[in-house]
Amino acid sequence: DAGVTQSPTHLIKTRGQQVTLRCSPKSGHDTVSWYQQALGQGPQFIFQYYEEEERQRGNFPDRFSGHQFPNYSSELNVNALLLGDSALYLCASSIPTTSYEQYFGPGTRLTVT
Amino acid sequence: AQKITQTQPGMFVQEREAVTLDCTYDTSDPSYGLFWYKQPSSGEMIFLIYQGSYDQQNATEGRYSLNFQKARKSANLVISASQLGDSAMYFCAMREGSYTDKLIFGTGTRLQVFP
Numbered sequence: 001d002a003g004v005t006q007s008p009t010h011l012i013k014t015r016g017q018q019v020t021l022r023c024s025p026k027s028g029h030d031t032v033s034w035y036q037q038a039l040g041q042g043p044q045f046i047f048q049y050y051e052e053e054e055r056q057r058g059n060f061p062d063r064f065s066g067h068q069f070p071n072y073s074s075e076l077n078v079n080a081l082l083l084g085d086s087a088l089y090l091c092a093s094s095i096p097t098t099s100y101e102q103y104f105g106p107g108t109r110l111t112v113t
Numbered sequence: 114a115q116k117i118t119q120t121q122p123g124m125f126v127q128e129r130e131a132v133t134l135d136c137t138y139d140t141s142d143p144s145y146g147l148f149w150y151k152q153p154s155s156g157e158m159i160f161l162i163y164q165g166s167y168d169q170q171n172a173t174e175g176r177y178s179l180n181f182q183k184a185r186k187s188a189n190l191v192i193s194a195s196q197l198g199d200s201a202m203y204f205c206a207m208r209e210g211s212y213t214d215k216l217i218f219g220t221g222t223r224l225q226v227f228p
Contacts, residue, residue, distance in 0.1 A: 033214055042117075042204050042218030043158070056215055088156055094214050100146050100165070102214060104158035 004105035025093030117219035136205030
């Protein structure tokens with residue numbers, strides 16, 4: 001049973017560029033959440049997707065957007081990258097309200113230079 | 114105000130000893146859940162244990178137990194019989210309300226287990 005997978009593992013981008021990160025949820029899960037983890041900090045909630053719609057959003061600017069596909073996989077897009085966007089981006093999948101567990105992927109480490 | 118507070122940036126423990134990692138939380142919602150995650154250097158967040166606000170008994174999962182003191186708003190993680198593989202970052206997190214999966218994390222505690 002495959003867990004949550006994320007791609008790419010590492011990414012280096014230049015300030016002002018755009019980036020797309022991808023996540024495939026654990027089998028049977030239909031909800032995907034994205035978190036940003038800056039160095040030395042705990043993860044911060046970006047947003048959550050369910051039934052291909054953004055269900056909940058954290059305190060992140062509109063430069064952060066996402067998408068969920070019919071197969072429940074998800075993308076996180078960040079436009080106009082800033083140096084402060086450098087972080088580990090974690091994807092978590094779950095089944096809403098039926099289980100308290102969220103399964104996290106290994107993350108994508110984004111470096112903005 | 115911080116929703117989740119972890120006051121121990123780092124902890125050391127000898128192999129086979131028990132260790133307690135502290136976590137306090139702040140919420141006015143009567144329904145909430147408390148979580149502990151382990152994050153090795155690889156980056157993946159590994160779920161350890163969960164405690165619901167209405168659970169009467171403290172949660173246990175193998176060598177992990179959660180010391181839930183509701184009145185004090187604390188949810189400390191106890192790891193018994195520490196192993197070298199327990200060395201990692203540990204995060205306390207909270208989910209507020211019944212209809213959200215959003216987790217609010219603390220800043221973490223780095224645990225180092227030595228032989």
